[in-house]
Amino acid sequence: MVNGNLQDSKNRGLISRILIKLRPTPKTAPYYFIGPTFILFLTFMLYPILYSFILSFQKFNAGSYEFVGLKNYFKLINDPVFRKALVNTVIYLIIQVPFMIFLSLITANFLNNKFLKYKKIFKISYFLPAVTSLVAYSLIFKLLLNTDFGFVNYILSFFSIPQIDWLNSPIAAKLSVILAITWRWTGYNMIIMLAGLQNIPKEIYEASDIDGASPIQKFFRITLPMMKPIILFCTITSTIGTFKLFDESYILTGGGPNNATITVVHYLYNNGFRYLKFGYASAMSYLLVLFIVAFSFLQFKFTGGMGDE
Template sequence: MLTQTPDAAVKRGRTGAQPSRSLGRKLQRPGAFFALPAAALLAIFFTFPLLSSLWQSFFATSGGVSTFVGLDQYARLFKDPLIAKSLGNAGLILIIQVPLMIGLALGLAYLLNQAWLRFSSGFRLLTFLPAVTTLVAYAVVFRVMLATDGGAINQMIGLVGIAPVDWLNNEVWARVALIGAITWRWTGYNMVIILAGLQAIPAELYEAARIDGAGRWQIFTKVVIPQLRPVLIFTTITSTIGALQLFDENYILTGGGPSDATLTPVLYLYKVGFQHFDFGYASAIAWLLVILTAIVSIIQFRLMREKP
């Protein structure tokens, strides 16, 4: 019977392991090769513009000549009254519209998840349809519907004796119209996400709650809401980011007016950069918005995360 020395066994183990490592490296090469186009596109269309905008925010352009001004563009942000106005408008929309939309989405999702509801698939489709319409198209439709003279909304409320409302030229009603349009557009999108979270809740939890004598409201507050916490965090944070980045709706509906009542940071950035061609200051506004979005998202995540 042949015996194998320890040195031979170690040598054999090394030579036996070598092919597997070489095979692993060979298998990784095609993956890196296929990922290269995506990485190149990400670098060209995301990383480079991002770094370029940061670099441009340190320059001011006058007479076609760019001059390095350091942090002057960021200092200018604190002296610009329109920055404060646009941030206040975005904050007002965030405080009112996001809770309203998430509440409606949660209620619709809970209703459509009931087994007794007939034609639930059709109702889901109808609720989600606004989310697949283009932003420009639906904003134009809302602008026509909200017209002071001859608009469909004023005609409808006129049937019950209410005087026409100047929806788009009054500061208060312009904000109401904007919030209503955004809520109509995005409620169905959030509803689908919350509905998926509802359907992932195990049926055993409902049965255990009923056995313990819990009613519908107790099941909703003690079972459904805790189980939906991660989904609600996700939808709230994404809706918050959308509110801070609002541009299409208020640009088409009101152009930021009246009296800058619907001016948002992104719309102001657009006006500074592409109407006044002050790209350095526009880049500073963009980075301010990035920082604020990150701060608000972190705060929301910490407030809504599950307590240990």
């Protein structure tokens, strides 16, 4: 009994000494604050990135993963569905992103007019789609664009326009996805554009008024050059967002018809979580990262970067 009490006392003494050593001091206190965040980052960010990279060189076979080298990447190059998904994604990028950026800039320029009343109402109205759930708005567009009882075809019928099979025709289905994305993200980019417009010195516009510049001249000679970094930022973030497009393809059209609207991330999801080809899906994700980096680099290259400091 005495030996047991002695052992308990030693254990309590050891724990006390450990706690004393772990007690925060002015030098170690910052590490205690950033420690939980750092651990979460390692666990849920860095580890999945590294593990998926390793997984991209492996294939599940006979109950375990085996190393296959670059076979997953070579298989992707020869995969017709992946090529179709990549082409679809690039089409969305080429058509939707420039149109959305242009619409965002025009809308922001309109809201920046000092004579406009009820600006807050307009700002909220334009930005509201950006805070709408991706799933919810995709389902709403699916109902609006329904061939038989959708509201869009109902409106078109007043102009004697025949019903359009929005979600089951290859071209119309692509257009449906583009319209949905544009509605969702125009207001988001508009707010960023508006912040950039409000940072342009008013003295420049006042000087142009003295010189007799027209509104069109001020837009092309002052607004556009001064907004170049903001436009580039919105273009790059929109490019990244388009390459990650998934919800609209998955919910609105299901990737159909005949993979006419499927995106790279949608196909990645199918391989990873429907067919359980995690190695193949991991290789696809890293190839997608390379495409995003390449397109972002080209945008910086051809636009001259963020401008001279």
